[in-house]
Amino acid sequence: MLSFESVGMRYANGTVALDSVSLALPRGQFCVVLGSSGAGKSTLLRMVNGLVRPTSGRVSVQGVPVSPASLARLRPRIGMVHQQFNLVTRASVAANVLSGALPVLPAWRALLMRYPRELRERACALLEEVGLQPEHLHRRVSELSGGQQQRVGLARAFMLNPPLLLADEPVASLDPRISAQVLALMRQQAGERGTTVLCSLHQVELARAYADRIVALRHGRVMFDGPPADFGPAAAAALYAAAPASPAGAPPAPAMPAHSLAPVEQG
Numbered sequence: 001m002l003s004f005e006s007v008g009m010r011y012a013n014g015t016v017a018l019d020s021v022s023l024a025l026p027r028g029q030f031c032v033v034l035g036s037s038g039a040g041k042s043t044l045l046r047m048v049n050g051l052v053r054p055t056s057g058r059v060s061v062q063g064v065p066v067s068p069a070s071l072a073r074l075r076p077r078i079g080m081v082h083q084q085f086n087l088v089t090r091a092s093v094a095a096n097v098l099s100g101a102l103p104v105l106p107a108w109r110a111l112l113m114r115y116p117r118e119l120r121e122r123a124c125a126l127l128e129e130v131g132l133q134p135e136h137l138h139r140r141v142s143e144l145s146g147g148q149q150q151r152v153g154l155a156r157a158f159m160l161n162p163p164l165l166l167a168d169e170p171v172a173s174l175d176p177r178i179s180a181q182v183l184a185l186m187r188q189q190a191g192e193r194g195t196t197v198l199c200s201l202h203q204v205e206l207a208r209a210y211a212d213r214i215v216a217l218r219h220g221r222v223m224f225d226g227p228p229a230d231f232g233p234a235a236a237a238a239l240y241a242a243a244p245a246s247p248a249g250a251p252p253a254p255a256m257p258a259h260s261l262a263p264v265e266q267g
């Protein structure tokens with residue numbers, strides 16, 4: 001459904017953000033990418049919607065390689081949930097949810113905010129599904145709590161019923177209790193639709209609780225790929241261990257011997 005084939009990314013300043021990453025996500029999988037700041041999580045996600053072009057390897061969605069030529073075709077198939085919600089806070093909840101349909105609407109409709117009736121009905125239904133009330137529909141987003149705002153973000157992401165959802169640290173700005181609620185909701189909504197999810201997190205406990213599969217990145221390399229039950233305390237400690245000093249340009253030393261980690265699964 002989503003595949004990364006020997007993907008590498010070296011930014012113009014020489015930073016190697018990803019080094020030969022290969023992953024294949026089957027339909028409906030809820031895959032969490034773990035890693036400390038700078039591990040390459042955002043770069044990996046941004047390659048899927050074309051915001052970053054890999055310097056080597058290939059990313060494909062439903063068998064279509066992501067490229068400038070295929071992006072317009074792929075965008076409606078990819079929902080996005082962001083760390084800072086990326087909502088228009090002065091606009092209404094309804095306008096924000098409806099904006100999730102913009103990739104398939106003619107520009108004039110978007111400019112005039114004239115959405116077809118079936119889309120307006122869908123927005124209302126989605127708001128209910130993410131646990132918001134009808135009275136929220138015309139409220140400004142800025143009047144909502146962080147958790148409620150991310151629920152709006154989720155409803156927006158599901159507007160076009162995309163087969164793939166990308167979530168870049170979707171709960172990083174929420175407190176732990178609300179984070180768990182939002183992740184549970186995301187998982188439930190994705191599960192009901194068979195949506196494949198690629199979600200970056202830095203909280204190991206949340207990944208263990210909600211992921212079907214954990215991919216742990218360290219210095220742009222996959223250091224663990226497997227079910228949450230196999231991601232034990234040793235793997236977590238290695239993932240977040242202080243980076244060993246390495247000479248400029250040299251690859252960082254592995255965090256722990258490969259044989260002490262669960263086998264890498266490429267399913």
Ligand code: ADP
Binds near residue numbers: 013
């Ligand atoms: P994460 O999401 O895990 O924090 P990122 O993918 O944002 O990691 O970053 C991975 C590495 O790439 C880091 O060293 C970061 O500084 C670097 N990086 C990210 N974006 C750029 C960029 N536009 N230019 C140069 N280096 C970048």
